[in-house]
Amino acid sequence: MATLDAAATFESLVPSRFTTLNFPNPSHSTTTTRHHLYSPLLRVAVLDSPSRSTINNNSPKIAAMLVPIHRETDWTFSTEAGHLQLLLNLPEISRLILIGNLPIDPRPTIYNKPPPIDQINQSIIKESLRPLLFALCPKSVFNSGLPEIQFLGYEDDVIRSVTVVRERVSEEEVEVFRRMPNLVQTQMRIVPKRGSHVNGDLGSMSLGDFEFELDTVSLVQPYFAPMVAILSLVGSCLEETIRGGFRPKALCLGVGGGALLTFLNEQLGFEVVGVEADEVALSVARKYFGLQDGKYVRVCVGDGIEFIGKLAGQVRKLNSDYLGDFSVDNGCWLGNADRLDDKFDVIMVDLDSSDVGMGTMAPPLEFVEKSVLRDARLVLSEHGILVINMIPPNRSFYELLVHEFREFFSELYEIDVGNGENFVLVATATAIRSASSDTENSFLTKLKLLCATRYAVGGHITKF
Structure with missing residues (x-):
């Protein structure tokens, strides 16, 4: 912890310098701001x-x-x-003060x-903090008099949260939670059940007056809608699969709350296999x-990367020897004897790095090793x-990373999600062929209804 005795620390701007300190609350005795x-x-x-x-x-x-x-x-x-x-x-912003x-x-x-x-309390709080903020400003901002320090607000979708599970964890896991506490990793929207509210003025009701249910149509995570909307690239192939009497197959590495799996299955008719390393997360x-x-x-x-490797090993073996049921040794059944060439039409990867020193990096470095990319390509279907x-x-x-992907995949596409953090990278097994018209493709029609609006907000596709 630093103290303001070392005020010289803040006189200049230094790229990426991070400092924390405890400071007496200047408004602690002001009852109007104690809330x-x-x-x-x-x-x-x-x-x-x-x-x-x-x-x-x-x-x-x-700021x-x-x-x-x-x-x-x-x-x-x-x-x-x-x-x-x-x-x-x-x-x-050159310096952000929390x-x-x-x-x-x-x-x-x-x-x-x-x-x-x-507004009154905002003014009181800002005025009480002005001396502190001036002390934390670099000298250069005073060249033209007292600086105008911008106060920023923070808003998200969290209205109420309840801790539903507290688990005993190992010492290694405790260290991870200390460095990345209360990080929101998955979200689903909830909506009031039809007819669940009590009689009365809706404007005066609280959350306790309603019963809620999950909204499996909404994709809350900002990158989920682009990940799903990009299926339009292979819409013609997916439509052929459906018309042939089969369900398209998706492998999801990283399950979290399961929103993506549920959406692919319930809204788009996919057969879905999910792999999640955290057994507690799956239980929740x-x-x-x-x-x-x-x-x-x-x-x-199980481990998604190990799973891809085992699956690729099965595919290699199937090319030379019929094995019967298509499975891996952790008990997850993946196919059937009627489809010996059973592969996945799409693999969706939502894995974070386990190295807390890397911050919120995704996917982990291990996933983009050449052997893993080679295996991923092997378990994809032709298109x-x-x-x-x-x-x-x-x-x-x-x-x-893009350079590494080029070695194993035919075409690469990128979607900038538009939140300053996420990109969706898409690699194709073969060159994308021209799609049939929307009127001929029921899958694309359904995809547009579900994702078009959110996807338009999310970003645009760039081909490398």
Whole structure:
């Protein structure tokens, strides 16, 4: 922890420098603001932009953000990597200062989003923090008098959260959770059940007045809609599969809450196999997120990369020797004796790096090794596609990955999701052939109805 005795630390901007300190709450005795900044000491975190062009700007811009109450232990607000993600979405800001209450440990079991701060209290809070913020500004911002420090708000979709599972974990896992606490990894939308509300004025009702159910049509994660919409590239082939009396097959590496698997199965008629390394996550997905195993949805506990390798080994062996049922040794049945050439029409990869030092990087480095890419290509059908959620640490690293993919796949496409973080990389087993018209293709028609609007917001396709 730093103190303001080392004020010289903040006089200059240094790319990627991160500093945290505890500071007496200047508004602690002001009862009108105790509902937000209530702890006697505040946690203050200061991060300078990693961009030298932003740092070397003659008129650097400084911004401050109040950490949402009871969200102090979230990964976004309590870690350097989370702070960086906020700053990367603010390309013109040279220094971002987060100010919040000291974290409460453990986090409350139930979180309810507090009401917004009214204008009077906002003014009181900003005025009380002005001396602190001026002390944290670099000298260069005072060249033209007192600087104007921009206060930023933070909004997301979280209205209420309830902790449903607390698990005992190993020492290694505890360290991961310390570095990436309360990171939201999967989301599903919930909607009131029809007719579940009580009689009365809707405007005066609370969440407790409704019963909710999962909305399996909505794709909440920002990269899910582009991942699904990209199936339009092989829409003609998928339509032929369906007209031939078969279901298209999808392999999903990384299950999370199961939203993507459920959507592919229920909305688009896919036969889906999912692989998830975290057995607890699967248990939560089945109990709370609506993931259901069945004839056309099968989920395995295991390492996705090892699974691809074993599956490729089975395919190689099938090329020379009939084995009967198409399976791997972790008990997940994958095919049947009637389709010896059974492969996947699409592989969707949503895997994060287990190396917490890499921050929110996806996929893990192990996935883009040549042997894994070779195996992935082998288990794709003739016109299959590999679809990957990418969070690259930098652009040069991403370009290197693209170079590796070219060795094994025919064509590459990219979708910039538009959130400043995710890209969807698509690799095709063979060259994409021209699609039939929408009027002839029921699969494409359905895909457009489900994804077109969200996909248009998400970004555009670029062919490498």
